[in-house]
Amino acid sequence: MSSPAVQIRHRVPRIAQEAVERARLSVVPRTRTRAPKVPFVTLVSLLLVGGIVGLLLFNTSMQQASFAATALEKEATDLAARQQTLQMELDELRNPQRVATEAQQMGMVVPSAPTFITLGGGSVEGVKTPATAEDRLNLNPPAPVKPEVLAPAPTIVEVPATEVPAEAAPEPAKKQNRNGR
Numbered sequence: 001m002s003s004p005a006v007q008i009r010h011r012v013p014r015i016a017q018e019a020v021e022r023a024r025l026s027v028v029p030r031t032r033t034r035a036p037k038v039p040f041v042t043l044v045s046l047l048l049v050g051g052i053v054g055l056l057l058f059n060t061s062m063q064q065a066s067f068a069a070t071a072l073e074k075e076a077t078d079l080a081a082r083q084q085t086l087q088m089e090l091d092e093l094r095n096p097q098r099v100a101t102e103a104q105q106m107g108m109v110v111p112s113a114p115t116f117i118t119l120g121g122g123s124v125e126g127v128k129t130p131a132t133a134e135d136r137l138n139l140n141p142p143a144p145v146k147p148e149v150l151a152p153a154p155t156i157v158e159v160p161a162t163e164v165p166a167e168a169a170p171e172p173a174k175k176q177n178r179n180g181r
Contacts, residue, residue, distance in 0.1 A: 109133055
């Protein structure tokens with residue numbers, strides 16, 4: 001067998017030979033190529049313009065939504081006011097005092113004592129005679145009498161008429177034209 005030092009000698013010439021072959025390769029001079037600026041500038045410009053247009057469209061849509069919301073809020077306020085007005089009118093129409101007054105105007109009479117009819121047997125309990133205008137309850141009692149201090153008698157003052165002589169009567173005002181003459 002050969003010693004390890006001999007094996008290293010055989011390898012060295014082979015490695016050196018390969019290095020020499022690689023060294024024979026010639027270095028090619030680097031050619032400087034610059035990337036064209038026009039596509040990059042175009043891309044950046046398009047992104048910038050697209051962003052601005054997008055921002056304007058977004059702002060416009062937000063303004064339109066704001067106007068629509070304002071219009072809807074106004075309509076909701078108007079409808080709420082209308083609902084409140086109708087509710088007040090309905091409450092006024094349902095007022096028992098008004099219903100009773102209209103019933104009296106139509107000739108209906110409120111009896112002084114109530115009458116009950118039992119549904120099972122049909123028997124009548126209470127006053128069995130119909131109410132008349134004389135027996136009715138007065139729904140609108142007369143207004144109380146005011147004390148003399150609050151309702152004094154009217155004071156009437158008579159002034160004798162005097163005639164004004166024609167010479168002392170004021171003359172009618174003369175009409176003036178636009179120029180003040």
